[in-house]
Amino acid sequence: MNDAAVEALRALHARATEAHPEVPIGLDRAATGVASRLGDAATASAIAALHHDVVLAVAASDGDVKAVAALDALCDLEVTFAAGRLRATPTQADDVRAEVRRLLFTADGQRPAAIATYTGRGDFRGYVRVIAARALARRKQRDQREETLDGEVIDRLGASIDPEVAMLRERYRPDVDAAFRAALGALSDRARAVLRYSLVDGWSIDKIGASYGVHRATAARWLEAARDELGRGIRARLAERLSLAESQVDSIVALVTSRIEVSLDKLLA
Numbered sequence: 001m002n003d004a005a006v007e008a009l010r011a012l013h014a015r016a017t018e019a020h021p022e023v024p025i026g027l028d029r030a031a032t033g034v035a036s037r038l039g040d041a042a043t044a045s046a047i048a049a050l051h052h053d054v055v056l057a058v059a060a061s062d063g064d065v066k067a068v069a070a071l072d073a074l075c076d077l078e079v080t081f082a083a084g085r086l087r088a089t090p091t092q093a094d095d096v097r098a099e100v101r102r103l104l105f106t107a108d109g110q111r112p113a114a115i116a117t118y119t120g121r122g123d124f125r126g127y128v129r130v131i132a133a134r135a136l137a138r139r140k141q142r143d144q145r146e147e148t149l150d151g152e153v154i155d156r157l158g159a160s161i162d163p164e165v166a167m168l169r170e171r172y173r174p175d176v177d178a179a180f181r182a183a184l185g186a187l188s189d190r191a192r193a194v195l196r197y198s199l200v201d202g203w204s205i206d207k208i209g210a211s212y213g214v215h216r217a218t219a220a221r222w223l224e225a226a227r228d229e230l231g232r233g234i235r236a237r238l239a240e241r242l243s244l245a246e247s248q249v250d251s252i253v254a255l256v257t258s259r260i261e262v263s264l265d266k267l268l269a
Helices: 003-019 027-041 044-050 053-061 065-084 090-105 125-156 164-186 188-198 205-212 216-242 250-257 258-268
Strands: none
Touching: 003 027, 003 053, 027 053, 027 205, 044 125, 053 065, 053 125, 053 164, 053 188, 065 090, 065 125, 090 125, 125 258, 188 205, 188 216, 205 216
């Protein structure tokens, strides 16, 4: 690296130190980190054009807690902004916030953490803005597809159930379908998603947890809570529609809840 490039690195380091005095990072480490990100493009003019956030990213890649906290705060701002523009629900925003944090700070197999590939050719907020907007758009599209799919699932749910239950279903079909739709619609976005991942896509608890950036035990609790909430919702709504005690609708509830896993799996495999 020539003298001009070294001076450009000194100036970049000085800007970063002024902007984030709470994050100490040595000049030598900043220089090697920036140079490795730019490779052969590490010329004086290229370095001079970089945003000082790249130095913060170098520190965060080394595990500096304060650097990670500073970048995480910028990440939170951008997800909140993107969620407002795209009219995302609070659950969608929270889930995407967790996804973006995982992409930024956690390597996954052959994929490096995004902060390790950030080169500073623009501020970090702009870098995160693109990631957050794409993640939210994907999430909203997926949820819209699932809403359409729910109606198809309900219409064909009884295809594989036994004759006795099928007769019961035909008798109470309008009530069962209405109760199922209402109970499913009352679930949170995340509850509906984890049910679908488990029952339709066949995801393991570990995979569900990884997709949200949480421990498998947390994902297991989410799935169990979603199952319980759906069952209670169906039972309560049927009892209300049929003017029965909840204890008397168990046989009717069974024609939905006892076959959800098998029917959804066969329908959407």
